[in-house]
Amino acid sequence: MTSPLQQKIKITGPSIITANRTWDGAVIYRTGTKSWSDELTDAAIVRTADEARALLSEAVADDLNAIGPYIAPVEVATDGAVKPGNMREHIRLTGTTIALPAQA
Amino acid sequence: MYAYDDIDRTLVNERVAEFRDQVKRRLSGELTEDEFKILRLQNGVYLQLHAYMYRIAIPYGTLSSEQLRRLAHVARRYDRGYGHFTTRQNIQFNWIKLAELPDAMADLAEVGIQSMQTSGNNMRNVTSDQWAGVAPGEVEDPRIWAELLRQFTTLHPEFSFLPRKFKIAITASAHDRAAIKIHDIGLRLLKNEQGETGFEVLVGGGLGRSPFIAKTIKPFVHGHDILSYVEAILRVYNQYGRRDNIYKARIKILVHELGIETFAAEVEEEWQQIRDGVLKLDDGIVEDIRSRFFYPAYETLPHMPDELRQAAHDPKFEAWRKNSVVAHKVQGYAIVTVSLKPIGKPPGDATADQMDALADIADKYSFGEIRVGHEQNLALPHVRKRDLPAVWKALDAIGLAIPNVNLVSDIIACPGLDYCSLANARSIPIAQEITRRFANHDTANLIGRLHINISGCINACGHHHVGHIGILGVEKNNEEFYQITIGGRADEGAVLGTLIGPAVPYAEVADVVEDIVEAYLALRASPEELFVDTVARLGVEPFRERVYATR
Structure with a gap:
């Protein structure tokens, strides 16, 4: 299996590192304080390939707590608000776009 | 229904204990994710967008009411109150926690449900016609053979690290409800001129990136030889199947690239070496498996009971009956398809409450048996015709008397x-x-x-x-x-x-x-x-x- 660190890193805008938490699989984001948060607003924003590689390297090293870290795009508004950069990440952050059967 | 024996129970319980230890070692850091991934996949545990997803096999689509209640229990206790029935007679839970998975697995094992080989590059759940054993005109119940294949392929060392996943489906009716032509191996049960049971064997079907319809590799393989013939196919696949390119690793690509004639010749050569060996099935083995399938004690009932005649005046009932009820092989009984496709709801999903209620309905009206079809619907396989009005009302009470089977909204x-x-x-x-x-x-x-x-x-x-x-x-x-x-x-x-x-x-x-x-x-x-x-x-x-x- 190819490590994400062995892949060429190319980012075109603000990005974050995200993964799933080991014990329950929940979506988590890498913070700037060498930890994980389940809030996107806590995520460290990277803007260059070198910054992304450094943060990803740190995330990959934490194999105990996180599965499959990768770089994901985000949008940062002028007021600093952070939003997912694509539909996949939007769904990971906010949940399914449908009502769950047991809730409907 | 098929009754597990001590060997089955021991196998499943040992797997639960093994997986519990593996999870413990993963959560303690003793196993890395790279080391653990193949272990969890061999037990049907994927990682999806939001959480782990747990896929559980329902072999040949047959469930008891006790098993369905246990699935409801798992949905309620370990997940978010529902499950998703798939196109391969599995059920998936979407929100399960890794730390709780061994407990869920143990709860399911108590009623003979397991998830071995529901993912990974091995032999997947052997699927069949959801009306097996009850469909009029069926040659014979294909589930006996599906169960033989299930036992043969479970933890078979030659089939545990195949180039890619491998799926078998089997039907015994002229109308194929098991979609055998889109499987790696499709088996159509038939009788030869001597009245002996055998199979038309098809190979190389599959969808995905490169879709192919399966081709007939042998028009008749005697039932006694089916395990050795399947083994021969898998040996050829194991030898020549591509392991260097995941997109070209399925047997359909091998069959396509070699051509069916060359592939068949390779299989034949391999088969001739093993067909009269230990894999030859004698009637005793087949009958032993058959004897562990229990069939209802059907009564002698009228073709058109009064209850059904009276209920026919209700247009809503009639709409449902005409759509969702089909003939049974035994007079006075019917097969009821339970659509899991309510308007505006996710196809194939059932809540824990619906599962519990369906289990009760099955106990009362279908000898405690439920079937799962690849169209993501369920079926009650043995309903007395006189009970159809009551079944309709009971299904309606849980939102599942939906007369859209095979129609445009049955998606x-x-x-x-x-x-x-x-x-x-x-x-x-x-x-x-x-x-x-x-x-x-x-x-x-x-x-x-x-x-x-x-x-x-x-x-x-x-x-x-x-x-x-x-x-x-x-x-x-x-x-x-x-x-x-x-x-x-x-x-x-x-x-x-x-x-x-x-x-x-x-x-x-x-x-x-x-x-x-x-x-x-x-x-x-x-x-x-x-x-x-x-x-x-x-x-x-x-x-x-x-x-x-x-x-």
Whole structure:
């Protein structure tokens, strides 16, 4: 299996590192304080390939707590608000776009 | 129903204990994710967008009421109160925690449910006709053979590290409800001129990135030889199947590249070396398996009981009966399909409360047995005709007396981008919108049999290639688009659908389906000509014109 660190890193805008938490699989984001948060607003924003590689390297090293870290795009508004950069990440952050059967 | 013996129970319990230890070691850091991944996959545990997903096998689609109640318990205790029935007679739980998985697995093992080989590059759940053993005209119950194959292939060391996953389906009826032609091996049970049981063996079917319809490799393999013949196929696949390219690793690619004649010759050569060895089945083994299937003690009942005659005055009941009830091999009984396709709801999902209620209905009216079909619906296989009105009322009380089986709103859909880490686009909201457009039962009936299949990516878990209308989600510049095919079918006349034109955006998919259906209603030769037959007669061009004329 190819490590994400062995892949060429190319980012075109603000990005974050995200993964799933080991014990329950929940979506988590890498913070700037060498930890994980389940809030996107806590995520460290990277803007260059070198910054992304450094943060990803740190995330990959934490194999105990996180599965499959990768770089994901985000949008940062002028007021600093952070939003997912694509539909996949939007769904990971906010949940399914449908009502769950047991809730409907 | 099949009764597990001590060997089965020991095997399943040992696997639970083994997995509990593996999870413990993963959570303590003793195992890395790379080391653990193959172990969890061998137990049906995936990682999806939001959480772990746990896939559980329902061999040949047969469940007891006790087992269904236990699935409801797992949904309620370890998940979010529902489960998703798949196109391969599995059920998936979408929100399960790794730390709690061993407990869920242990709870299921108590009632003979397990998840071995529901993922990974091994032999997957052996599937069959959901009406097996009860369908009129069936040659014989194919589940006996499916169970033999299940036992043979479970933890078989030669089949545990195949080039890629491997799926077998088996049917014993002229009308193929098990979609055997889109499986790696498809088995059609038949009798030879001497009245002996055997199989037409098909190989190399599959969907995904490179779809193929299976080809007949041998028109008749005697039942005594079926294990050795399957082993021969798998040995040839193991030897020549590509391990260097995941997109070319399935047996369908090998069969296609070698050609069926060359592939068959390789299999024949291998088979001749092993066919008279330990894998030769004698009648005693087959009968031993057969003896562990329990069948109801059917009563002698009238063809048309008074209860049914009286209920026929209720148009709602009649609409449901005509749509969801079919003949049983025993007079006075019927097979009831329970649609899991309520209008505006996710296809194939059932809540824990619905599962519990269905288990009660099965106990009261279907000898405690439930079936799961690849169309993501359930069935009650042994209902007395006199009980049909009561069954209808009981199903209606839980929102499952939905008279849309095989109609336009009976949609097959994968979980799509709402859940799946592989998906490019959403499937479920597309299905929900289409069902709303065709919610009127009279309209759906006027349209007639029409299967819509939706996949959220090219892996084709929603079998879009073989939908009468197939919908494939793709991603273009960060937007969801959908390719539309028409004319596919998954039955004995299996054929791949034809693309009608450029992909359309998310917001237009339901409009396009409406256009296609309107074109069909205008073009069909008679109300009896099914959509798929109109497409076969006219080709896709009239439909393409209708869809793209204004787009």
